Amino acid sequence: xxxxxxxxxxxxxxxxxxxxxxxxxxGRNIGGLGFALELGIQHRxxxxxxxxxxxxxxxxxxxxxxxLLSVSSSGLTESYLSGSLSLMLRFAQIDCLLIYGTSKxxxxxxxxSGGQVDFLEGEAAEPLFYKSGSLGRRSFLAFTDGGxxxxxxxxxxxxxxxxxxxxxxxxxxxxxxxxxxxxxxxxYSELCREILERGRDLEVSYSNQPSCALCPAxxxxxxxxxxxxxxxxxxCLVTCGFAKNIYENVPLAFACLNSLGxxxxxxxxxGLEKMVAELRAQF
Amino acid sequence: xxxxxxxxxxxxxxxxxxxxxxxxVKSSVxxxxxxxxxxxxxxxxxxxxxxxxxxxxxxxxxxACPRNCLATAEI
Numbered sequence: 001x002x003x004x005x006x007x008x009x010x011x012x013x014x015x016x017x018x019x020x021x022x023x024x025x026x027g028r029n030i031g032g033l034g035f036a037l038e039l040g041i042q043h044r045x046x047x048x049x050x051x052x053x054x055x056x057x058x059x060x061x062x063x064x065x066x067x068l069l070s071v072s073s074s075g076l077t078e079s080y081l082s083g084s085l086s087l088m089l090r091f092a093q094i095d096c097l098l099i100y101g102t103s104k105x106x107x108x109x110x111x112x113s114g115g116q117v118d119f120l121e122g123e124a125a126e127p128l129f130y131k132s133g134s135l136g137r138r139s140f141l142a143f144t145d146g147g148x149x150x151x152x153x154x155x156x157x158x159x160x161x162x163x164x165x166x167x168x169x170x171x172x173x174x175x176x177x178x179x180x181x182x183x184x185x186x187x188y189s190e191l192c193r194e195i196l197e198r199g200r201d202l203e204v205s206y207s208n209q210p211s212c213a214l215c216p217a218x219x220x221x222x223x224x225x226x227x228x229x230x231x232x233x234x235x236c237l238v239t240c241g242f243a244k245n246i247y248e249n250v251p252l253a254f255a256c257l258n259s260l261g262x263x264x265x266x267x268x269x270x271g272l273e274k275m276v277a278e279l280r281a282q283f
Numbered sequence: 284x285x286x287x288x289x290x291x292x293x294x295x296x297x298x299x300x301x302x303x304x305x306x307x308v309k310s311s312v313x314x315x316x317x318x319x320x321x322x323x324x325x326x327x328x329x330x331x332x333x334x335x336x337x338x339x340x341x342x343x344x345x346x347a348c349p350r351n352c353l354a355t356a357e358i
Binding site: 058059061084087091135136137151152176177178179180181182183185196208209210211212213214215216218 | 294296297298299300302303307309310311312313314315320321322323328331349350
């Protein structure tokens with residue numbers, strides 16, 4: 001089927017090595033939060049930070065966030081990041097980025113499509129870091145102790161950003177150049193149009209702030225992180241929480257997934273709350 | 284002949300709907316080989332457009348922008 005891959009890039013900051021591979025054994029777990037939780041459990045001993053996109057990311061309006069999970073001995077921190085990183089991860093063909101370990105020296109990480117990674121060592125590598133990738137087809141994250149940003153504007157969860165900084169990770173850039181297929185082009189186009197027309201159903205007003213990828217709203221909250229654990233379907237699709245009136249709707253979510261060729265069933269979507277609750281309970 | 288232009292980038296919010304629309308060809312989507320690149324600047328956004336984009340292609344990308352940043356021009 002089209003676009004059905006769960007490609008994971010694991011970045012080891014201890015050794016400056018990366019491993020890119022496919023996860024095929026996650027059953028009816030559609031992605032996003034569910035996928036991040038599964039990986040967090042499987043790799044709990046590494047205390048990773050997991051960045052995960054959803055199955056609609058890069059294709060549908062308001063499917064614009066990145067699920068961030070940070071696993072530590074004290075438990076789980078969950079947050080949703082705005083900006084264009086979601087789009088770049090999709091077109092780099094990375095469903096999930098797992099970062100673990102601590103670098104011996106400050107490092108910038110440059111991720112390219114298909115899981116190729118450059119480790120740019122030392123603080124002096126910063127100018128080179130900001131030249132990585134293609135103009136207009138990349139997304140930068142900069143980590144500091146006092147507040148980390150995506151695309152020099154969108155806030156990261158303080159604790160998650162600080163944790164990455166303390167692992168000596170100063171920055172991450174994802175560059176994207178892959179071409180992806182759409183299984184049912186006509187259905188896809190009609191759904192995109194319908195969802196854009198439903199912008200009036202957002203919980204926020206349109207404004208003129210820098211917006212997340214594939215979101216025409218530019219709302220006054222775009223730079224903020226999102227933490228709304230009650231939104232399970234939205235968080236597995238990794239759609240914006242303010243679009244819950246659109247995406248917390250199993251038939252619509254199913255139609256979107258179906259247009260892209262994903263093999264999920266209605267029952268899979270209806271079972272997500274239980275599945276996520278069980279996964280969360282393992283932390 | 285009509286070409287794509289970006290006369291109102293001061294309105295751009297960086298949603299990149301134009302980029303994805305431009306990269307949608309039949310049943311595939313890409314951020315490559317597109318007619319437009321949106322570039323974040325220190326303040327706001329800029330665009331590099333492919334001025335060889337003509338007719339229907341350009342019209343489609345113009346229509347995708349929710350802020351009317353783009354237009355076509357006769358050359």
